[in-house]
Amino acid sequence: MDTMSDSVPEEDGLRGPRLASAVTTIVIAVGMASLDTSIANTALPTIAADLNASPADSVWVVNAYQLALVVSLLPFASLGEIIGYRRVYVWGVAVFTVASLLCALSWSLETLTAARIVQGFGASGIMSVNTALIRFIYPSRSLGRGVGNNALVVAVSTAIGPTIAAGILSLGTWQWLFAVNVPLGLIAFALALRVLPDTRRATHRFDIGSAALNAATFGCLIFGIGEATHSANLITTLGALAVAFLSGGALIYRQLGQQAPMLPVDLYRRPMFALSSLTSLCSFTAQGLAFVALPFYFQTVLGFNAVETGLLLTPWPVMTAIAAPIAGPLSDRFPPAILGGIGLAILGAGLALIATLPAHPDITGIVWRMMICGAGFGFFQSPNLKAIMSSAPAERSGGASGIVATSRLVGQAIGVALVALCFGISMRNGPSLALTAAAVFSTAGSFVSFSRLAAKPVKPVRRAAKRID
Numbered sequence: 001m002d003t004m005s006d007s008v009p010e011e012d013g014l015r016g017p018r019l020a021s022a023v024t025t026i027v028i029a030v031g032m033a034s035l036d037t038s039i040a041n042t043a044l045p046t047i048a049a050d051l052n053a054s055p056a057d058s059v060w061v062v063n064a065y066q067l068a069l070v071v072s073l074l075p076f077a078s079l080g081e082i083i084g085y086r087r088v089y090v091w092g093v094a095v096f097t098v099a100s101l102l103c104a105l106s107w108s109l110e111t112l113t114a115a116r117i118v119q120g121f122g123a124s125g126i127m128s129v130n131t132a133l134i135r136f137i138y139p140s141r142s143l144g145r146g147v148g149n150n151a152l153v154v155a156v157s158t159a160i161g162p163t164i165a166a167g168i169l170s171l172g173t174w175q176w177l178f179a180v181n182v183p184l185g186l187i188a189f190a191l192a193l194r195v196l197p198d199t200r201r202a203t204h205r206f207d208i209g210s211a212a213l214n215a216a217t218f219g220c221l222i223f224g225i226g227e228a229t230h231s232a233n234l235i236t237t238l239g240a241l242a243v244a245f246l247s248g249g250a251l252i253y254r255q256l257g258q259q260a261p262m263l264p265v266d267l268y269r270r271p272m273f274a275l276s277s278l279t280s281l282c283s284f285t286a287q288g289l290a291f292v293a294l295p296f297y298f299q300t301v302l303g304f305n306a307v308e309t310g311l312l313l314t315p316w317p318v319m320t321a322i323a324a325p326i327a328g329p330l331s332d333r334f335p336p337a338i339l340g341g342i343g344l345a346i347l348g349a350g351l352a353l354i355a356t357l358p359a360h361p362d363i364t365g366i367v368w369r370m371m372i373c374g375a376g377f378g379f380f381q382s383p384n385l386k387a388i389m390s391s392a393p394a395e396r397s398g399g400a401s402g403i404v405a406t407s408r409l410v411g412q413a414i415g416v417a418l419v420a421l422c423f424g425i426s427m428r429n430g431p432s433l434a435l436t437a438a439a440v441f442s443t444a445g446s447f448v449s450f451s452r453l454a455a456k457p458v459k460p461v462r463r464a465a466k467r468i469d
Helices: 016-050 060-083 085-104 109-127 130-137 140-169 181-195 208-229 234-255 265-269 271-301 306-313 315-330 336-355 363-390 394-425 430-454
Strands: none
Touching: 016 060, 016 085, 016 109, 016 130, 016 140, 016 181, 016 271, 016 306, 060 085, 060 109, 060 130, 060 208, 060 394, 085 109, 085 130, 085 181, 130 140, 130 394, 140 271, 140 306, 140 315, 140 363, 208 234, 208 394, 265 271, 271 306, 271 336, 271 363, 271 394, 271 430, 306 315, 306 363, 315 336, 315 363, 336 363, 336 430, 363 394, 363 430, 394 430
């Protein structure tokens, strides 16, 4: 049964200046949303000192943004199918832009954290539907290039955040990290209103129950981990994790048999998809650990200032941008399981080398280690994305795209929370412990990636759809 309305005719992408403008608004907004996942990391020591907050508490500036993204990504993606991807995207850009201004005007850790939550919801509106919009922006013959470019924007923007932050901090205060989003957000908003296409809309209703269970599952999971890292009351921590477990089970049960499940449980019956998602989770947990720990490591352990720290972090995104386009074509010739496994093994080796730096390392020694990390991460990205998308049937590409973003965000949020745990164990050795943990996660992801070589395709199972009101 067709669940899509025919009120909007299908077209094979946009053409000419309209195509260029549509790509521009996607690149700007997705770049900002991805950038703000990591841009605050470099400034955390500066923010903590300016707002009289402890390093462990200041981590919530990052964690709050991640939490809002995680709990709302799948519901917004589902809402986009019903009211239109364009509408969700436009509102996402608007909320993100206003929240960026609120972040710049914050005067305490509490107000900044609250503004970051709102900013996270705006970013979720952008990230949840941008891949779906790409299917209507690019002509079908160029769809692969469009998805690949979008993945590269996400990867490079996330990786280059510390470098951008260092440049801004060299010229002004930390508030400018967020203020610069305002003019860019206004440009993306104006372009989106003018050029983004309307898309066909689904006729099924928005599943409020699933959205609530989704928020409870991911919200309580991240909250429970965060409370554990702050040595909170054991009953509170275990209670939050128990709610996450129970609501997660209820969410999965509710999704079974639905025509368009908010959480695409049907795809996890496919070994290649499940293992690829787990590989992605491991890799982004390692990235989350590294990107938060490295600024503290360079500044508090090795004694560099904020600007020097940003420059030392630059080799990572540079090598990611170089390696990702190389890995893409290679994935057409070699199994993504092998390419992804090699990439994560390289990343793990680089992280281990950084964690074991001598007390007084030379700049060259730091730079080539960061280059190894960036090359490994970039070499992993494109093949793994291809593995996830190709392991899902074409009609479930939207659900697969949602899981791509969710795996990334959940992994990064777990990584951020684990950094706080490492700081709680030892303030002096916390950054080194976090980098060691990142190396462990990356190595584990490498093993999971190689295990995909034994995965066999699963024939789709037809089942009657269950109506959820």
